[in-house]
Amino acid sequence: MGILEVKNVSKRFGGLKALSDVNLSIAENTVHALIGPNGAGKSTLLNVLVGKLIPDTGSVTFEGQSVLGRKPHEINQMGISRVFQTPEIFGELTVMENVLIPCFAKRDGAFRMHALESTGREKEMVEKAEAMLIDVKMIDKRGMHAASMSRGDKRRLEMAMCLVQEPKLLLLDEPTAGMARADTNNTIDLLKEIKSKRPITMAIIEHDMHVVFSLAERITVLAQGTPLVEDIPENIKGHPKVMEAYLGTTHGEAAE
Amino acid sequence: MDAIILQILNGLDKGSAYALIALGLTLIFGTLGVVNFAHGALFMIGAFCAVTLNRLFSLSFEVVDPTKLDFLGNPAKIKTAYVEAWFGQDFGAAIIDWSVPLAILFSIPVMLAIGFAMERGLIKHFYKRPHADQILVTFGLAIVLQEIIKYFYGANPIPTPAPSAFTGSFDFGAMLGFDVGQIIYPYWRMVYFAFSLVVIGAVFAFLRFTTFGMVVRAGMADRETVGLLGINIDRRFTIMFGIAASVAGMAGVMYAPINSPNYHMGMDFLVLSFVVVVVGGMGSLAGAVLAGFLLGILQSFASMNEIKSLLPGIDQIIIYLIAIVILLTRPRGLMGRKGVMED
């Protein structure tokens, strides 16, 4: 029984079947990659997992609890964090403030007024945020406007914001999209480091096979809205069905 | 039954004005993505076009007629309007009498010019600015426009009569078999309603059957793509703004006989028209028209004495109340499309 269980999930957009009868189980403390050609339904699946989309049929459970029908902030409170394809950060705030916000956000999401406390004087929070920034090697940029940073830095900041919450499951939507090789490698190292430091489950959507094979412990290949193969990386390489899905065949449906 | 018909009729003229202003607002919003708080001022300027023309036609000169004496025994001065002198007594008088309908012809170029100037000079620079900035700058412009009008025309309402042919009332009651005098409705309001239907129909036909309109509609659905197609959107936006301005202007011209124009009438209508747009659905033309008539009629029902005694004050707040309920239950309005203003 995995930490995240997707059972028989289908989703239609008008006439387009984005997901059909998807079953997926992500085991605790593994790095699970979701790959597949464009339009395979990866992003749709991710949006279902974080509560942005509600599937037509099927169930999604996290640690035995259904996530369907919950709002994004409620799903985050269950312990699921998400890194976006285009980094979603607080552009007008400083790097430090960006990381402080998830620090102040209670795990249960409860609203706390603390209108008369001083952000800078909350020692515990500030230290936690600083430690996180050191981890992602951004401590020297703590005073910068988040919006003025490079894309790679924004991505790292977003990851720091997710990680400081100590999520049980981290969803990464193409974490290295548009990055230079060196940045990509840094990201891989960063994720490996995180993984080695504390138990965390990661689900990665990625096009870059270098990243996938460096990180993933299990890989699911999606094609046309349905999982094709799920296996360890070694077996995925050169798998005929995968080749077919990526390169296409004259008899598309024959992949079944 | 007769009371209901009467209230529906009473709501039509206000509803027509709401619909016409809201139509322009939503046209501007849908195509240009601009929230125009100065749209009410355009309506007001339209009404003052009617006032201006009326005054121009009434300009007269005095001739001393020695053959007649006034009550003091002095030679009488006879005022003659220039138009009467130029075009003959009867035709001149008719021109003065018909100054409000004629003002429509006068208002179209004026409003187009104002619209073009506004779009090129100001609005253009605010396409990419936040809606809050658009609201504020057009709000400022509205104040400026109304102060200018106030300077030239004063603060008091200026009665502007409809042509004498339309001064009476029509007895709908008699026509429909009710008692005589039960449902009477001024002719001019009927004209106003018919006029607004024509204008609305013309705008819809223009958007539906011309290439220009097709591009505009495509632009309303997806601005970026149309921009990418290499179509010169800018020029069309300017023209669209001019059209919206003249629709508001014409609505104002024709409204002048119903409510004597004053300099702040635009603001009064603007707030309600915005509510109309929101109720109809931001960016939906049909929604704006529908909501305009609907709210106009509901408002007139709410001002019935029977309802007022049941729910005191309801006539004052009905429109806002409906807007609040609609926004909370159908956030996109009656006919709003997904994705408009939902960032």
Next chain:
Amino acid sequence: MLGLDRKDFTLVLIIALVALLAPFLLNFWPTESGMAQFNAGYPALMQRFAIYGIFAIGFNILFGLTGYLSFGHAAFLGVGSYSAVWMFKLLSMNVLPGIFLAIIVSGLFALVIGYVSLRRSGIYFSILTLAFAQMSFNLAYSVLTPLTNGETGLQTTLNDPRILGASRTAEGGIPVPSLFGLEMNATSIWKIGGWEFQFNVGYYFAAALMVLTFYLSIRLFRSPFGLMLRAIKTNQTRMSYTGLSSRPYTLAAFVISGMYAGLAGALLACMDPLAGAERMQWTASGEVVIMSILGGAGTLLGPILGAGVIKYLENIFSKINEGVLHGWFDFLPEVVKEPLVWLFARFTGEGWSLTLGLIFMIVVIFLPGGLMEGARRIGDLFRKRGKPSDDDKEHHPKPAAHVAE
């Protein structure tokens, strides 16, 4: 100090000092001189500075921090005034119960309106608040006349019960709002040379409250709560993916700013125990918006500055009539004088609204960041000239300006 860092504390001290010395600072010219009409150091105007300062500080907590543009804040101002006047009528002329009730009532009112309006954002929010304010305005004029006295406005009379005070003074007049005997309209005048300085109880009371509310707003700006509000303005998606629902934060900000407006409304009633519905009209809401924008929305000092500038200009501009203008341009030949007088007269006196509209446009077009932004730009200009060798920017990434300065 007081939970603020040194810089903020200095700022509060400066504001307090300026407020304290305002009767001196704002009396630029001797009373007898022709320029005396430009003085701002008289009670009625200084009270307005302080009161509208509070109003704008409160508005800024909502608009400046969260970016939610409310077009109906005048409703809370009006509610505050009505509440205070009712306390004057029923309880006593002491200002404290009135202010207390005004803050409570406007807070509750804001809670209801905010709860509904904040379900939408962007322009929909603006229109919802506008609709609520117009509704309140219309109701105050019509059905709620027993509460608001309709068009005449609510005022104290000789027949009010005032159970803890006197219905009428010993002289038979209506008592004046006071703070434990200190009457709000009491003014002591101090003559030095040609100058005449006026120290008014009402002004100092309002100013003290303004400094207090300013202090509270700094605390709020620097708090985690303020941080959350700024986060909401920047990116609501990330906010919800951080496990936070933005609604309670925006609602809290809305209620706080509503209470500030209620306080301001109550103070207006303290200075002149009269409350009319026009205080709730949307033009009044627009006024506080322009105050915040003119000063600089989201900055600490901006709103006070904006409120001061608008109220000062309003006062001065409305006073200048053609007679005054003729006096000014008397030295010019007639041919030049007449057109100049005509031109200036369009923007002064009755023309103040026109000027306000133009200020609106000019600020939004040319200075979206407001006066504070302008001051910062000028400051930058001088700093650059000061040390021209500051060219290794790449090694020192530009630090973000500290929160709201």
